Amino acid sequence: MVTPNVDFAKEIADAGGAEVKMCFQCGTCTASCPSGRQTSYRVRKLMRQAQLGLKEQIFEGEDLWDCTTCYACEERCPRTVPIVDIIIALRNMAVAEGHMFENHKKTAQSLYAIGHTVSINDKVKEQRKALGLSAEPPTVIANPEAMAQLKKVLAAAGFEKIVE
């Protein structure tokens, strides 16, 4: 027996997931999901949990993070529920409460440190030079001043809490 959590369902709605109420549980999403074919992740179930505000069930385990954001479900949804947006809203809420994989934190830290989600190394610099490209691409990675500006933008949007 599950007890709906009305307060958390409202929080989900306020975070951009209001249209989850449109879902009538047909299961087209689950049938279309390439990740669900390989895992226990079921899109329909996640949408039902979101409707009922079942916070613990949504946040615990890996299912919420099995979505590759491929949009196969959303493209076929007969109720045009913006499923990926709802999943993003749920993930934002999970992260805000400290539910984050270590590798995801590293990706976020990389963006905050060098402005890219992957690092640069000497091997790539050599490959770039051999191709006649600049050793470092002409992005924030090559301009500390631009990087400082990006950092300021990210910090103003609350990103420091995520990388700490």
Place this chain on the structure above:
Amino acid sequence: MAKYAFFLGCIAPLRYPGIEKSTRVVCEHLGIELVDLTDASCCPAPGVIRAFSRKAWLAAAARNLALAEKMELDIVTICNGCFGSLFDAAHELNHNPELLAEVNAILAEIGMEYKGTTKVRHFAEVLYNEVGIEKLKESITKPLDYKVATFYGCHFLKPSKYKAIDDPEDAHVLDDLVEATGAQSMPRRQKMMCCGAGGGVRSALGDVAMKLTKQNLENMVEGGAEYIVDICPFCHLQFDTGEGELGFSLPVLHLSQLYGIAMGMDAKELGLEAHKVPVKL
């Protein structure tokens, strides 16, 4: 002459620089001028950064869009992730004045503003819509006889409700582009399936990503493909680094590299030594 701000992203310049190089050479060959979008950052990645903080994702994307707007140029990307992030962010900002004001309040701290004029384009779609198949065919000096599995990825066509580039269930744009080089696009099951890498799945749940990759590779081989041609460095990375472990050996080429080969580019200029799966020309 068409002119675009060239958005590099992360994986192409920092893992597969041959994709960046090939794009530059192919565009020059076709009379498309690429101006570096200097000081741009990660798009930021739609599957990871957007999943952590939609607000930070949108603000950093708006900074990239504003940089191009200052240059009075539209953006061209060579990656589905970058295309997805920048296109989706621009769409949201252009249709939500309240959100735009909120983001501009952040950008004001670094003396920038996004007005909403930058259009976001993808290299593949620019070739198809701006250059056109006929002109592309004329540009080929070395027709190819490859049997190709075309790999569309996800964020190039979806969400289709506002991207409207091609039918996400039965697309033809990339197949037409590949076949213009003389290569043959081979049919296969689940052709529009995700590579497995997106949404932060590759970094946090790598074994799940690999299961999707394996399914794709099995379908490609069953369909008779000998090469994979992608339009996204992240799909490219997932296949190229995953094949060895999974026991496959289909060379992986970005569309820009395929065109580079078909336009007679020197093998050294394609950056193929960065590839794990050997590519023999």
